[in-house]
Amino acid sequence: MSFSKDLAEYGISLAQENGANYAEARVVNGKKIIYFLQNGELISGSELKTQGIGFRVLKNGGLSFVSVDEPTKKAVKQAISAGLKMANSSNPKEKIDFGEPVSNKAKWAVPIKEKITNIDSDTMLELLSQMDKVAENHNISSRANFFEAHSTQKTILTSEGTNIEAELSMLKFFSIITAKGLLDSEQRWVDLTRSTGWEGTKTWIDEYNDQCAQLEKVAAQEDYRLNGKVDFVVGPEVVGIICHENAGHPSEGDRIMGREGAQAGESFWRDLELGKSRVGSEHVTVLEDPTFPGTGGYYEYDDEGVKARERTLIREGIIHEPLLNREFGVKFGLGTNGSARSSDYNREPIIRMANTYMKPGDFTIEELIEGVKHGIYMLSFTEWNIDDRRYQSKYVGFECYLIENGEISDTMVRRPIMELTSIGLFSSIDGVSKDLDFDFPGICGKSDPSQGVPVYAGGGYLRMRDIRLG
Amino acid sequence: MFEQIKSYVDAAVDFGLKLEADYVIARGIDRTTNQIRFSQNKIDINKEWQIHLLELFTVVDGSKIAVGEFSPTSEENVRKRVEAQIKFAKKMAPSPQFQSIEKQISKYSQIDGLYDPKIVDYREKAPEVINASIQEAQSAGAKRVAGSFFFRDNYFYLNSSSGPKGEFSTSFYNLTVRAFQEELDASGQGLACGTIPSSAEKKILNASKKAGHYSKLHLGAKQAKPGIFDIIMAPAVAANLLGNIPEMANPLLIMMGMSALGDKMGEQMGPEFLSITDNGLLTDGLGSSPFDFEGTPRKNTPIIDKGVLINYIHNTSTSALVQSETTGNSELYDFGIGTKFLTPIGTNVVFNNGDRSFEELLEGSGKPTVFVLCNWYTRFTSRISTEYSTIPRDAAFLVENGELGQPVKNFRISDNLLRQFANIDAMGNDRTQIKWWEVEFPTWIPTIRVKDCRITTATQ
Known part of the structure; x- marks a missing residue:
């Protein structure tokens, strides 16, 4: 027995009949195959049916969310009754407004060639076994590998007439690999998430091989460190995390206006002016775009049924556009830009990133390197964090090489630390390459209870001048 | 009250054994979780999760393991899910980590104060408590107050094919409150948690007071x-x-x-x-x-x-x-x-x-x-x-x-x-x-x- 549109429509009607100004249902029916392997040995597996409805109800300016996992009219009735009561009792001092009605109707699907549901378990396990051998061949002593294949039907219905039906397909491979190093144990968290059919796994062995080779190299490096001021040329993985943390998160409208205050925090953008405040050099343009098929952040319509589009967060160094859902679109007076996502039926849709990246510039990678007399070529990072206003960030280099007199040397630099403010970081950039790679797939966590949503981030290569190492 | 989930749990274990599973553990959960989120001195959203879940652990052919969960709707639905899970488990490789499960039937200790009998009525009261908490932080010097308040009502019923069986109820509350001054970087935090929400008001208000106090002290x-x-x-x-x-x-x-x-x-x-x-x-x-x-x-x-x-x-x-x-x-x-x-x-x-x-x-x-x-x-x-x-x-x-x-x-x-x-x-x-x-x-x-x-x- 699965959740039907009828049950969702029943819940919405019930809410309207009982005075709701707005009601919305997110119906999810899905299947997940999951395996956990340690050093190639299968520890556990699951074949799960995931199903449920999440309702949001707006009544007298008060908002509620209620989810139910039992696909019966009785359970839905109970959920709507609780939702109406909660919306009423929240009695907000400032009434919540979703703005102009939205009534989109569409069907969309993740483009796929091979349906995940047609793949048998032997094929999946054979791939995972081959991937483990790849890691073993790189002398990686501990390999904890998690695999998930999701296929999901999601329908969004609202009392305003929105009806969006989506067919989703997601593959996740997440690996914690540890190698005994010359100086210390070295670890890397590998994430190969993608929104594709089974064909998305065709490159997994090569991609995993690259990641394992990188760990092997780092584990073998000597203790060569740099001090003082250096230039950096950083690769797409590092550019990705910078765009995500220093530009994407502070641009979230709910943070800027304080709604995430107790959890994910606020934003240094609160005290800046859109279209006027400079946070970086003219080379810095950071874009957000959910509409790249295949990426972790891919969607055509957001979880409020709004059509997805590209957003320009920072244009030539100046903050330009925050990420907004319907509620915060009203508060900013800009309208929604399709940024509402919920990680599952049992989470409220909130403002999230999707795919965040640095707009390609005019340089080649060679030109960026040529201009560096003494610096670091940083291809990847390990430990990182940023404060909850998204202003003070730290990135520790993982695979890094010394640049001398315009050439990348074979000398590896151990764990250089870039501990910078967001403005200090973006202002130091004097060149961005023409490339665009989404080399940083990840699960972005936000809110309480936490909502981990797949995102991608990336860019090309960029050059940063005169960075004092931490 | 929980007879239905108990009967599904028992049925899951019976079906599993009939299908020649070596071990079956089924646990039924009836749970209602509530959350009130607030920021800028007001409630933003009031949430509830209604969960009716059966968790299922199965072992076949010695050490082939599968784990599942679903919301059971009928005995027939339970039978189909157990059958599907055992079929899936048979395609697994043996797990070298699996040795066995508990076989001893024990008498379980009663833990005092695990469950709040007033928790159902507490749902009505909770928004008042949160509004009072916001005011308390403001009185202690906060300009802006944000937070998250969870409380939960849980029932568990366990049946293992190896013998252990039992049931219990729990509840909890968990408050995170954060107080800010107008400045972004002058703030304080208070936390309060425990198992009996209906008698926690004093702790909740104290946490809010602490957050407000520290936010003010952190000015400059x-x-x-x-x-x-x-x-x-x-x-x-x-x-x-x-x-x-x-x-x-x-x-x-x-x-x-x-x-x-x-x-x-x-x-x-x-x-x-x-x-x-x-x-x-x-x-x-x-x-x-x-x-x-x-x-x-x-x-x-x-x-x-x-x-x-x-x-x-x-x-x-x-x-x-x-x-x-x-x-x-x-x-x-x-x-x-x-x-x-x-x-x-x-x-x-x-x-x-x-x-x-x-x-x-x-x-x-x-x-x-x-x-x-x-x-x-x-x-x-x-x-x-x-x-x-x-x-x-x-x-x-x-x-x-x-x-x-x-x-x-x-x-x-x-x-x-x-x-x-x-x-x-x-x-x-x-x-x-x-x-x-x-x-x-x-x-x-x-x-x-x-x-x-x-x-x-x-x-x-």
Whole structure:
């Protein structure tokens, strides 16, 4: 027995009949195959049916969310009754407004060639076994590998007439690999998430091989460190995390206006002016775009049924556009830009990133390197964090090489630390390459209870001048 | 009241055995969780999750394991799901980690105060409590108040094909409240949690008052300077950082390369005045219950005794692998990325209470000292060597002449956790239970002073 549109429509009607100004249902029916392997040995597996409805109800300016996992009219009735009561009792001092009605109707699907549901378990396990051998061949002593294949039907219905039906397909491979190093144990968290059919796994062995080779190299490096001021040329993985943390998160409208205050925090953008405040050099343009098929952040319509589009967060160094859902679109007076996502039926849709990246510039990678007399070529990072206003960030280099007199040397630099403010970081950039790679797939966590949503981030290569190492 | 979920659980075990499973454990959960989120001095949203779930662990052909969960709707639905799961399990390879499950039928301890009989009515009252909490923080000096308040009503029924069977109810509440001044970087935090929400109003208001008080005290914070400092960690910080060490006493984490304790058994890791247990039977503990997922009675297991690592937590399988005994820590655990599996998992991490008042901790050694109220975004370079950094948030102060002095901001604790654990030099007498966004397992811990910690700041 699965959740039907009828049950969702029943819940919405019930809410309207009982005075709701707005009601919305997110119906999810899905299947997940999951395996956990340690050093190639299968520890556990699951074949799960995931199903449920999440309702949001707006009544007298008060908002509620209620989810139910039992696909019966009785359970839905109970959920709507609780939702109406909660919306009423929240009695907000400032009434919540979703703005102009939205009534989109569409069907969309993740483009796929091979349906995940047609793949048998032997094929999946054979791939995972081959991937483990790849890691073993790189002398990686501990390999904890998690695999998930999701296929999901999601329908969004609202009392305003929105009806969006989506067919989703997601593959996740997440690996914690540890190698005994010359100086210390070295670890890397590998994430190969993608929104594709089974064909998305065709490159997994090569991609995993690259990641394992990188760990092997780092584990073998000597203790060569740099001090003082250096230039950096950083690769797409590092550019990705910078765009995500220093530009994407502070641009979230709910943070800027304080709604995430107790959890994910606020934003240094609160005290800046859109279209006027400079946070970086003219080379810095950071874009957000959910509409790249295949990426972790891919969607055509957001979880409020709004059509997805590209957003320009920072244009030539100046903050330009925050990420907004319907509620915060009203508060900013800009309208929604399709940024509402919920990680599952049992989470409220909130403002999230999707795919965040640095707009390609005019340089080649060679030109960026040529201009560096003494610096670091940083291809990847390990430990990182940023404060909850998204202003003070730290990135520790993982695979890094010394640049001398315009050439990348074979000398590896151990764990250089870039501990910078967001403005200090973006202002130091004097060149961005023409490339665009989404080399940083990840699960972005936000809110309480936490909502981990797949995102991608990336860019090309960029050059940063005169960075004092931490 | 729970007869329906119980009958589905029993049916799942019967179906599994008829289909020749070696072992079947089924656990039914009827749960209602509520949350009120608030910010800018007002309630933003009121939430409820209604969960009617059957968790199912099956073993076939000796050690082929499958784990599932679903919302049962009829006996026929249960039969189909069990059949599908066993078919799936038969295609698995044997798991070398699986040894067995609990076979002993035990009498379970009654834990006082695990369930609040007034919790259903509490749903009506909760928004008033939160509005009062916001006002309390404002009265203590806050300009803006934000937070999250959870409370939950849980019923569990377990049936194992190996014999153990039992049921229990639990409840909890958990408040995170954060108070701000107009400035973004002057803030304070308060936490309150426990098992009986209907009698928690005083604790909730005190947490809010504390958040408001510290936000005001933090006004005028100056940029911190990098260097070596003694750090006085408030319980929330100590739980997030030092609490990692006992949590790492877990064979699963050791196997995955996520623990620094794989080769530390019997070693002196902390000072002799420090002892830590994993106590699944603690009154008011958010991690307490009479028995674990296998039906093994919960225990109070010493992990660190007088600074020495003496035990890991175990379930039946991990204990059999090392010729030890289960500590009653078996759970179906979601690793946070959607994958649930049977593993030892901590219940309540309990540090011994210390003997110093807060004022005595401030008196210190005369070395540069910082008091940190809260932190977030802790990340490790390696979980084995424990190099890490974390970002203090909310109020932090230099300690000057034995008192909280100049408020400071914008810094990191960048250090090594094993070294800091060894450098604990005093413990407060204010032990409290901590569980919030940055502390997953309920941790009972006092304010702790750690000597010679490294503080770093942005270089530009």
